[in-house]
Amino acid sequence: MVEGLYYKRNEKIMSKMITISPVTRIEGHAKITIQLDDNNDVIDARFHVNEFRGFEKFTEGRLLWEMPGITSRICGICPASHLVTSAKAGDDILAVEIPETAEKLRRLLTLAQWLQSHALSFFHLSSPDFLLGFDSDPATRNVFGLIAADKEFTKRGIRLRKFGQEIIEILGGRRIHTPWTVPGGVREPLELAKRDQMLTWIPEARETVGLALDALKKIHKKYAKEIPEFGNFRTLLVGLVSKDGGLEYYDGLLRIKDGNDNTIADKIEPKKYFEHFGEAVEPWSYLKFPYYKPFDYPKGMYRVGPLARVNICDYIETPLAEAERKIFKSLSGNVNVVNNSFYYHYARCIEMLFAVEKIEMLLKDPAILGLTIRAQASINRLEGIGCTEAPRGVLFHHYHVNKDGVIQKANLLIATAQNNLAMNRTVRQIASYFIDGKKGKITEGILNRVEAGIRCYDPCLSCSTHALGQMPLHVELLSAGGEVLDEVRR
Amino acid sequence: MSFLDMDERLIELADKIELVYSPIADIKEFPENVDVTLVEGAVTNSENEEMAHLIRKNSRLVIAFGDCATTGNVTAMRNPFKVEDIQRRAYIELADKNQRIPDEYITIAQLLKTAKPLHEIIKVDIWLHGCPPTADQIWFAVNELLQGRIPVLPPAYLRYG
Numbered sequence: 001m002v003e004g005l006y007y008k009r010n011e012k013i014m015s016k017m018i019t020i021s022p023v024t025r026i027e028g029h030a031k032i033t034i035q036l037d038d039n040n041d042v043i044d045a046r047f048h049v050n051e052f053r054g055f056e057k058f059t060e061g062r063l064l065w066e067m068p069g070i071t072s073r074i075c076g077i078c079p080a081s082h083l084v085t086s087a088k089a090g091d092d093i094l095a096v097e098i099p100e101t102a103e104k105l106r107r108l109l110t111l112a113q114w115l116q117s118h119a120l121s122f123f124h125l126s127s128p129d130f131l132l133g134f135d136s137d138p139a140t141r142n143v144f145g146l147i148a149a150d151k152e153f154t155k156r157g158i159r160l161r162k163f164g165q166e167i168i169e170i171l172g173g174r175r176i177h178t179p180w181t182v183p184g185g186v187r188e189p190l191e192l193a194k195r196d197q198m199l200t201w202i203p204e205a206r207e208t209v210g211l212a213l214d215a216l217k218k219i220h221k222k223y224a225k226e227i228p229e230f231g232n233f234r235t236l237l238v239g240l241v242s243k244d245g246g247l248e249y250y251d252g253l254l255r256i257k258d259g260n261d262n263t264i265a266d267k268i269e270p271k272k273y274f275e276h277f278g279e280a281v282e283p284w285s286y287l288k289f290p291y292y293k294p295f296d297y298p299k300g301m302y303r304v305g306p307l308a309r310v311n312i313c314d315y316i317e318t319p320l321a322e323a324e325r326k327i328f329k330s331l332s333g334n335v336n337v338v339n340n341s342f343y344y345h346y347a348r349c350i351e352m353l354f355a356v357e358k359i360e361m362l363l364k365d366p367a368i369l370g371l372t373i374r375a376q377a378s379i380n381r382l383e384g385i386g387c388t389e390a391p392r393g394v395l396f397h398h399y400h401v402n403k404d405g406v407i408q409k410a411n412l413l414i415a416t417a418q419n420n421l422a423m424n425r426t427v428r429q430i431a432s433y434f435i436d437g438k439k440g441k442i443t444e445g446i447l448n449r450v451e452a453g454i455r456c457y458d459p460c461l462s463c464s465t466h467a468l469g470q471m472p473l474h475v476e477l478l479s480a481g482g483e484v485l486d487e488v489r490r
Numbered sequence: 491m492s493f494l495d496m497d498e499r500l501i502e503l504a505d506k507i508e509l510v511y512s513p514i515a516d517i518k519e520f521p522e523n524v525d526v527t528l529v530e531g532a533v534t535n536s537e538n539e540e541m542a543h544l545i546r547k548n549s550r551l552v553i554a555f556g557d558c559a560t561t562g563n564v565t566a567m568r569n570p571f572k573v574e575d576i577q578r579r580a581y582i583e584l585a586d587k588n589q590r591i592p593d594e595y596i597t598i599a600q601l602l603k604t605a606k607p608l609h610e611i612i613k614v615d616i617w618l619h620g621c622p623p624t625a626d627q628i629w630f631a632v633n634e635l636l637q638g639r640i641p642v643l644p645p646a647y648l649r650y651g
């Protein structure tokens with residue numbers, strides 16, 4: 001039934017089960033299974049996450065001050081978001097308000113994190129599907145294939161990500177897992193020369209995001225027939241907005257809307273999150289299933305991240321991104337909500353534009369160069385919660401400490417997990433649409449579309465299952481001639 | 491993913507290597523006759539373990555890539571605790587609905603009692619330290635390999651964390 005060696009059926013579980021393993025071009029280890037009936041029509045499809053590390057237990061006994069450093073190792077892709085969120089939980093425990101410069105620097109770091117992570121998702125991971133084609137040869141359908149097909153475009157994307165990484169590196173002294181943000185503020189101020197160095201990147205970055213948006217609009221036309229089947233359903237949408245309803249990333253209050261643009265709840269203090277959101281467990285995935293408590297499980301399905309944020313905010317404070325947001329909204333028909341998960345990519349590009357514009361604004365703000373950057377205090381509360389918008393959605397760190405600042409209990413609610421119900425529904429929808437018993441053959445390209453449904457959410461699974469550490473990454477290098485290692489052995 | 495931190499150097503590399511299996515590429519089966527495999531992460535569940543053996547069988551050189559693969563690093567921070575206790579915290583104490591430990595082991599992997607560095611499972615030829623290894627470090631190692639040499643890291647690259 002399935003051709004090629006890319007997908008195996010798992011005979012053990014059901015006579016008709018397709019297993020896609022591993023799901024590729026995402027961060028982390030996962031599988032998809034598709035269960036068929038006797039006519040080869042889809043009964044069910046599931047997204048299984050295979051990672052578990054148990055972060056919430058083994059941070060017991062660590063010091064609060066270590067938490068930003070430890071938790072940033074949850075994820076190699078958005079370490080800065082964990083760093084900032086952990087530091088915010090620390091601010092809460094110290095009961096301090098951090099200096100203005102420190103807040104602005106943390107904002108800068110958060111946006112740099114958005115930019116590099118979004119660029120990675122769009123250029124390195126997802127665009128091989130769009131630019132090479134869902135049905136193109138799987139052997140080259142990756143970033144190296146993209147380099148071969150369009151070197152200039154790929155290089156642009158690589159450099160855009162580099163810009164984000166460079167800000168992180170300049171601020172924190174290194175690219176990944178920087179220990180620069182701490183409870184109470186940040187460790188080092190920003191020097192003038194380094195500020196200027198970052199500013200030189202802005203024109204190129206803005207132009208590259210423009211190119212990404214142009215490319216994406218062509219993709220929208222090219223796949224106009226398929227897009228309506230890519231995770232198109234209504235769910236709740238959850239995220240932070242600023243005090244007056246703007247797109248927010250570092251602070252603000254939670255807003256919940258439904259797929260018809262009704263506001264279900266607004267101005268929720270992030271510290272009260274656990275009153276509103278619960279987590280369920282399924283035996284077939286290590287990733288839990290968060291839901292909105294008043295609607296119960298699984299009806300309380302919600303989505304977070306770019307699609308939710310751009311949908312629920314009333315405006316974006318930077319001009320180019322705001323203009324693009326209005327075009328985005330026009331895709332929604334008469335409900336004023338873009339419900340289709342395929343448009344995560346579009347929302348992500350709009351957020352990249354916002355990030356570039358806002359980074360420029362922050363850098364030009366004289367306060368960014370201030371020297372007062374850290375509030376010193378000791379443990380003043382035994383419980384603290386930090387919340388920011390990570391690239392993939394709203395992120396919470398919740399710690400209990402004793403009077404010496406030793407962690408007694410930690411709970412993390414991570415963006416990717418909050419999309420778990422929606423990701424499952426998406427694979428089911430795509431599989432049901434494209435796999436049709438009467439039409440016969442299930443091609444590799446069809447199964448790749450099911451995976452592409454997952455890529456819309458840009459899940460980061462090592463992070464969401466609190467996988468301190470990583471899935472094994474098997475990057476493999478083959479020398480062009482294959483002779484390299486023979487030489488080595490000689 | 492830190493591999494991708496080589497930025498524009500990836501473009502240079504594109505002509506010199508063939509990427510045959512990776513989370514960033516779409517081939518689902520680990521191929522035979524591989525020159526070099528970089529393995530990131532500690533071995534923490536049954537599938538990682540099987541994969542490690544398959545990699546060893548099919549690769550001429552195996553590189554433990556990053557502190558998790560070389561020492562266990564943060565992944566091994568769970569080791570002092572019982573698997574059961576860690577799972578109980580996540581799926582029972584910190585869950586609100588259907589509290590139970592996931593156990594459909596046909597679709598998900600079973601955790602090992604402890605997370606282990608790669609060399610405790612298979613023979614490793616080269617170690618690249620760092621959490622994660624820096625782009626310069628990776629670039630150095632890859633270039634040495636392309637020159638037909640086993641990379642011997644200069645002291646500056648021999649750091650953990």
Ligand code: SF4
Pocket residue numbers: 073075076468469470530531555556557558559563564620621622623
């Ligand atoms: S970056 Fe650090 S935590 Fe992540 S896999 Fe590598 S060594 Fe482990």
